[in-house]
Amino acid sequence: MRTRLKNELDTRLSTRLIKGVYAITPERSALWTPDAIVDCVAAALDGGVRLFQCRQKNWHQAELIELVGQLDALCEKYDAALILNDVPSEEFAKFEGGAVAGVHLGKTDEAILKARSSLGSKWVVGASCYNQFEMAEQAVRDGASYVAFGAMYPSATKPNAVRAELDLFGKARSLGVPVVAIGGITIERVPELMKAGAHAVAVVNGLFGMEPNAEQVCSVAQQWVEAVNGCHQ
Structure with missing residues (x-):
């Protein structure tokens, strides 16, 4: 009974949060400084995006936690909900009560079982499942509250990523958790992904693939939100 209740809590939380446009922060660079990232996340929020993932690889942990604190407050x-990538589950206690909603894990990150055990049922645990339905099944058994498939299309962010097929979303209905599409997604491709069964579409370059410009990011964010909302009318 306790396990079933925990799973129901996980599912209700993820279903409420993991939907629509799922914006992933651009990697830090000479142009995309931490301040620029924060400014453009603020612009995307102004444009209507309500789900973000802070994905920054190879930062010093203290720097990353500082950035997360800024994004959390925003x-x-x-x-809006903020999912963290590359932040150990033991760090989450310091963000309790804010916008941080959970963690996203890839195959080289912390194990799903360990993260779920550390975080309990009040945090979302997402899992990258690439093009493998069996991996998604196992992820859900291990405690994932949503799964992501991709790359759906050629991706500038991960040019060597494996390609996933649209029929994965139909199969994933049996998992009972939200499913995210990622990789090479443009606004024009949103309808076919939502029709196939995606609950959320992850976007990096489609929103932040330009020089930092808050006004432009806000405008593009509005277009993404309208495209997703149009699929539910």
Whole structure:
């Protein structure tokens, strides 16, 4: 009974949060400084995006936690959710009560079982499952509250990523958790992904694939939100 209740809590939380446009922060570079990232996340929030993932590889942990703190405060103002990538589950206690909603894990990150054991049922645990339905099944058994498939299309962010097929979303209905599409997604491709069964579409370059410009990011964010909302009308 306790396990079933925990799973129901996980599913309700992820279903409420993991939907629509799922914006992933651009990697830090000479142009995309931490300040630029924060400014453009603020612009995307102004444009209507309500789900973000902070994905920054190879940062010093203290730097990353500082950035997360800034994004957390921003997202909280807009009642948006923030998912963390590459942040160990033991760090999550310091963000309790804010916008941070959970963690996203890839195959080289912390094990799903360990993260779920550490975090309990009040945090979302997402899992990258690439093009493998069996991996998604195992992830859900291990405690994942949503899964992501991709790359759906050729991706500039990960040019060597494996390609996933649309029929994965139909199969994933049996998993009972939200499913995210990622990789090479453009606004024009949103309808076919939502029709196939994706609950959320992850976007990096489609939103942040330009020089940092808050006004432009806000405008493009509005277009993404309208495209997703149009699929539910």
